[in-house]
Amino acid sequence: MADADRERWTYVPLISVGPLRFGMSPAEAAAALENLTAELTEVRADSALKAEFRRPAPPPWFRGAVTAYFGTLEGLFCVVVDAQSGPQVVMDGIELVGRAPSHVEAELKAQDLALRYQPEGDSEAEGLGLTMRAQRTGDVVLTRPVFAVMGDRAYTLWDAIPADELHVH
Structure with a gap:
């Protein structure tokens, strides 16, 4: 999806992802x-x-634009935005969705954010509840951000990411 065709959402760390x-x-x-x-x-x-939220128009096999995970006690604890069909999510002026992972990582580092790397090599800013996963889209790899809160569910951000998300490439 062209960036001009995407909705624009704001990420408020550990509070909200768009609506x-x-x-x-x-x-x-x-x-x-x-x-x-x-x-x-x-x-x-x-x-x-x-919950996989999809646009009504794409074919049924098309991956959802936004995937949300809900725990019984804590409610919504994880939001994942698809690189191809999701909205553009912006945090402090940085566009996080559908971009080259190295470009997003450089912009995060330029804001003096402490980044760590998860076992699969994805960068994360645990204090912001943000993991920059990569998603293959044709012949390129683009950012598929994962926004999560740890709460009582996990000790680390890596542990807070649902297992289903670790199988999306």
Whole structure:
């Protein structure tokens, strides 16, 4: 999707991703994303409910624009934005979605953010609840940011990311 065609959302670290606020219920998230349709599935490995929000027009096999994960007690704890079809999420002037990972990483470092690297090589800013995953899109790799809060669910940001997300490339 061309950047000009994407909605623009703002990320407020550990609070919200666009209209989605951490802690909200699946029904509240569906109401906040009323222009998207949701497909709900249970993720047993993470004791979570997964909601894939899609645009009505793309073919059914097309990956969801936004994936949200909800815990029984904590509500929304993780939001993932697709590199191809998701909205553009901006944090402090940095566009996080659908870009070359090295460019986003350089902009984060330029703001003196302490980045670490997860076991798969993805950069993260744990204090911001942000992991920059990579997604293959044709012959290129683009950013697929993962926004998460740890809460009682995990000790590290890596542990807070649902297992389903570690299999998306």
